[in-house]
Amino acid sequence: xxxFIVPIDFSDTSKNxxxxxxxxxAQINDGHIILYHAFDEIVxxxxxxxxxxxVEARKNIALWGLDNVKNSFNVPAGIExxxxxxxxxxxxxxxKFAVTHHADMIVMxxxxxxxxxxxxxxxTTLNVITHATIPVMIIPPEATYKxxxxxxxxxxxxxxxxxxxFASLLKVLNLFKAKLHIINVxxxxxxxxxxxxxxxxxxxxxxxxxxxxxxxxxxxxxFIEGINRYVDSRNIDALITVPKKHNFLSQLFKTSHTKKLxxxxxxxIIAIHA
Numbered sequence: 001x002x003x004f005i006v007p008i009d010f011s012d013t014s015k016n017x018x019x020x021x022x023x024x025x026a027q028i029n030d031g032h033i034i035l036y037h038a039f040d041e042i043v044x045x046x047x048x049x050x051x052x053x054x055v056e057a058r059k060n061i062a063l064w065g066l067d068n069v070k071n072s073f074n075v076p077a078g079i080e081x082x083x084x085x086x087x088x089x090x091x092x093x094x095x096k097f098a099v100t101h102h103a104d105m106i107v108m109x110x111x112x113x114x115x116x117x118x119x120x121x122x123x124t125t126l127n128v129i130t131h132a133t134i135p136v137m138i139i140p141p142e143a144t145y146k147x148x149x150x151x152x153x154x155x156x157x158x159x160x161x162x163x164x165x166f167a168s169l170l171k172v173l174n175l176f177k178a179k180l181h182i183i184n185v186x187x188x189x190x191x192x193x194x195x196x197x198x199x200x201x202x203x204x205x206x207x208x209x210x211x212x213x214x215x216x217x218x219x220x221x222x223f224i225e226g227i228n229r230y231v232d233s234r235n236i237d238a239l240i241t242v243p244k245k246h247n248f249l250s251q252l253f254k255t256s257h258t259k260k261l262x263x264x265x266x267x268x269i270i271a272i273h274a
Contacts, residue, residue, distance in 0.1 A: 003032045003103040007090050010065055013109030013141045021107040023145035025079045032080045037062045038090045059085045091127040098134055106136045129243055129271045135172055138269045148176045153240045157184050157200040166207040168272040180213040185226035231267050240270045
């Protein structure tokens with residue numbers, strides 16, 4: 001049984017991520033979804049005086065809330081949903097919990113209903129991605145599940161043998177059984193691809209036995225815009241990327257109009273690690 005951990009802070013965004021995870025589990029017809037809430041420890045009042053901190057009571061309140069979220073879903077037969085609440089922070093706790101319970105993926109939202117929610121939840125999501133060693137799927141706030149039939153993996157085609165976590169990529173592909181597209185967005189592509197790019201493409205194909213990816217090389221001066229055009233033109237359901245400094249994930253959170261458009265993309269992003 002595949003296990004999906006969904007951090008819940010009771011925002012509409014996190015509930016939508018849980019619903020999305022439920023649909024994924026139904027698609028693969030095998031799934032255990034764990035709704036996970038982390039509540040911070042109370043250490044002092046506004047005047048610095050200690051507060052009475054009944055951890056068990058706060059845990060029970062959180063579990064009651066998680067149970068309400070669970071009961072709001074129409075759960076298909078064969079799909080299991082559990083509720084877990086722990087003291088601590090999501091960033092510190094959820095990865096350890098996911099590894100301990102042999103989870104296949106963490107599924108979480110990327111923004112909230114207010115500007116403050118967008119900053120806080122976005123920051124939390126990025127921090128979870130940074131600390132996680134298992135795939136993290138980011139669900140945009142307005143995303144509705146339409147199946148996972150076509151996925152894109154973004155690559156810079158530079159030393160792919162060392163920089164591409166093929167084992168992690170294959171685990172995600174084998175989970176969804178989706179058609180794989182591999183794209184490179186660059187401002188310097190012309191009619192002919194270089195021999196270096198062609199060699200890197202062969203290495204990718206050799207490491208993805210059983211899959212016949214569709215390769216696309218896109219010339220664009222705006223990386224995000226090039227990605228978005230491809231996603232829209234090919235009915236792509238999700239993007240797979242490897243978090244690096246200055247790459248796609250980090251660019252999502254810049255504040256230009258183009259980056260805001262990407263931030264509010266309807267296409268989920270799956271971050272994988274080596």
